Amino acid sequence: MDVLLQQLLNGLILGSLYAMVALGYTMVYGILELINFAHGEIVMLGAMVAVSLLTLLVGAGVPVPLALFLALGAAVAVCMLTGILVERVAYRPLRNAPRLAPLITAIGVSIVLQNLAMIFWGRQYLSFPPVQEVQVYDWMGATVTNVQLIIVGVAALTMGGLLLLVNRTRLGRAMRATAQNREVAGLMGVDVNRVIAVTFAVGSALAAVAGLLIAAYYGIAHYNMGFTLGLKAFSAAVLGGIGNIPGALLGGLLLGVIESLGAGYIGDLTGGFLGSHYQDIFAFFVLILVLVFRPSGLLGERVGERA
Amino acid sequence: MSLLQVQGLAVHYGGIRAVKGIDLSVQEGEVVCLIGANGAGKTTSLRALAGLLPSAAGSIHYAGTDITALPVHQRARLGLALVPEGRGVFPRLTVEENLRMGAYWRNDRPGIATDLERVYELFPRLRERHAQRGGTLSGGEQQMLSLARALMSRPRLLLLDEPSMGLAPLAVRKIFDTIRLIAEQGMTLLLVEQNARLALETSHRGYVLEGGRIVHRDTAAALLASPKVREAYLGA
Numbered sequence: 001m002d003v004l005l006q007q008l009l010n011g012l013i014l015g016s017l018y019a020m021v022a023l024g025y026t027m028v029y030g031i032l033e034l035i036n037f038a039h040g041e042i043v044m045l046g047a048m049v050a051v052s053l054l055t056l057l058v059g060a061g062v063p064v065p066l067a068l069f070l071a072l073g074a075a076v077a078v079c080m081l082t083g084i085l086v087e088r089v090a091y092r093p094l095r096n097a098p099r100l101a102p103l104i105t106a107i108g109v110s111i112v113l114q115n116l117a118m119i120f121w122g123r124q125y126l127s128f129p130p131v132q133e134v135q136v137y138d139w140m141g142a143t144v145t146n147v148q149l150i151i152v153g154v155a156a157l158t159m160g161g162l163l164l165l166v167n168r169t170r171l172g173r174a175m176r177a178t179a180q181n182r183e184v185a186g187l188m189g190v191d192v193n194r195v196i197a198v199t200f201a202v203g204s205a206l207a208a209v210a211g212l213l214i215a216a217y218y219g220i221a222h223y224n225m226g227f228t229l230g231l232k233a234f235s236a237a238v239l240g241g242i243g244n245i246p247g248a249l250l251g252g253l254l255l256g257v258i259e260s261l262g263a264g265y266i267g268d269l270t271g272g273f274l275g276s277h278y279q280d281i282f283a284f285f286v287l288i289l290v291l292v293f294r295p296s297g298l299l300g301e302r303v304g305e306r307a
Numbered sequence: 308m309s310l311l312q313v314q315g316l317a318v319h320y321g322g323i324r325a326v327k328g329i330d331l332s333v334q335e336g337e338v339v340c341l342i343g344a345n346g347a348g349k350t351t352s353l354r355a356l357a358g359l360l361p362s363a364a365g366s367i368h369y370a371g372t373d374i375t376a377l378p379v380h381q382r383a384r385l386g387l388a389l390v391p392e393g394r395g396v397f398p399r400l401t402v403e404e405n406l407r408m409g410a411y412w413r414n415d416r417p418g419i420a421t422d423l424e425r426v427y428e429l430f431p432r433l434r435e436r437h438a439q440r441g442g443t444l445s446g447g448e449q450q451m452l453s454l455a456r457a458l459m460s461r462p463r464l465l466l467l468d469e470p471s472m473g474l475a476p477l478a479v480r481k482i483f484d485t486i487r488l489i490a491e492q493g494m495t496l497l498l499v500e501q502n503a504r505l506a507l508e509t510s511h512r513g514y515v516l517e518g519g520r521i522v523h524r525d526t527a528a529a530l531l532a533s534p535k536v537r538e539a540y541l542g543a
């Protein structure tokens with residue numbers, strides 16, 4: 001029983017991080033019908049910038065809250081600029097090209113960003129500096145740490161902010177209108193290119209926050225971390241229904257739980273043949289099942305005909 | 308001076324020349340129609356005027372400025388509004404959100420609230436359905452929404468593309484009653500219709516488009532009386 005509860009808790013924490021990354025995929029897909037495979041690298045970039053700057057600042061004796069704030073700010077700025085630049089340079093010229101062209105470009109951008117990060121930071125892992133003393137709380141036989149609670153809290157606040165932006169502001173209304181009919185949005189006086197750039201910027205800002213949180217969660221950041229993470233978040237977005245914002249939230253949380261439960265029980269399920277380090281297979285298993293049995297995802301509307 | 312002055316406008320789709328150099332003008336307060344058979348180039352012309360298609364040749368002057376190269380959203384912000392063929396309602400925005408999109412570029416909150424009230428008075432049906440998603444409305448209601456949304460931008464020139472298309476006769480009557488009402492209140496209109504009689508009966512002047520060229524231009528009364536126009540477009 002407590003194993004189940006523990007895995008559920010772990011799954012929700014991990015899932016809230018997947019959800020943040022999945023939102024970036026789904027927002028861009030919603031507006032451009034483009035799978036921005038470079039999004040995972042933006043998360044990596046956020047993690048690398050945040051961790052290296054945090055290490056530097058804390059090492060120089062800057063108080064921890066200020067150092068965290070500066071590191072997060074820098075990560076957000078770098079990711080937003082990169083996201084805007086990628087859209088402008090790599091995707092906009094292909095806006096009217098056959099759909100395979102921007103998809104292949106996205107994979108290319110992903111490889112470029114990964115290699116740039118490797119050149120800049122090297123191949124070694126960066127460890128997250130010990131800025132917060134970890135406290136462990138017991139809750140009905142399961143344990144949770146203060147760091148985990150902070151991670152979930154920040155993720156929830158950030159995503160709540162995004163929902164407010166999309167559903168309650170004029171800019172958000174313009175984003176939804178542009179996603180539904182780009183031409184008519186233009187007729188309404190919406191500068192569609194600007195709205196698309198802003199969408200990339202917002203998704204990338206989420207990715208930056210997610211990058212910092214993920215680095216805090218695992219205790220490390222690495223130039224290669226964006227790849228698997230990106231694929232998992234993409235799977236989560238597809239599970240929820242790509243293009244659908246509540247779907248990305250749901251898909252992220254569900255995927256986190258599935259993965260965590262799977263990791264907890266995979267040893268028993270396979271008679272010890274596969275251990276918990278095989279947990280990554282669950283995301284792709286889910287992706288395949290969704291694509292085969294419900295391509296529109298859990299909350300998706302008629303995505304089949306769009307995809 | 309004309310509110311809209313078009314000279315030698317040509318529009319191409321790749322190698323296909325859909326509009327082959329047309330001249331037309333619309334005066335402030337005038338209702339002008341552009342009629343023609345299916346495929347004559349009416350929609351193409353309106354989309355080029357609104358900025359959804361680039362012009363291959365010619366010029367478009369609006370309110371005294373050359374807007375030929377201006378992007379679509381900047382033309383909209385000058386008060387040039389297009390109610391597109393097929394209505395273009397945002398299906399997953401509510402009726403009220405659709406209407407607010409019409410006023411997207413305006414900053415005068417009180418004015419927007421007044422105009423929202425005004426279009427709800429003009430279309431009580433939309434008030435009833437204000438919280439419903441646009442995609443759930445009937446064809447006639449969507450046409451009303453599309454027209455009301457354009458009015459929310461306080462346009463100076465309203466371009467209407469086939470407002471009667473696909474509607475039941477009763478819905479067509481309703482829409483055209485409203486169009487006449489808007490015209491009587493002083494709105495400048497350029498109306499595209501396949502239903503030539505209805506269009507000419509609503510307009511002051513008309514142009515007849517054939518194969519991307521303007522072949523007749525006259526007052527609506529004269530076009531309604533012209534044997535050639537009657538034979539080709541009025542089924543008489």
Ligand SMILES: Nc1ncnc2c1ncn2[C@@H]1O[C@H](COP(=O)(O)OP(=O)(O)O)[C@@H](O)[C@H]1O
Nearest residue numbers: 320323325343344345346347348349350351352
């Ligand atoms: N997207 C397009 N690509 C190629 N040709 C088009 C396109 N849209 C319209 N056309 C062609 O341009 C001509 C004019 O079309 P259109 O402006 O839609 O006519 P109308 O609105 O008068 O029915 C037609 O011959 C049509 O086949």
Ligand SMILES: [Mg+2]
Nearest residue numbers: 349350392469
């Ligand atoms: Mg047409």
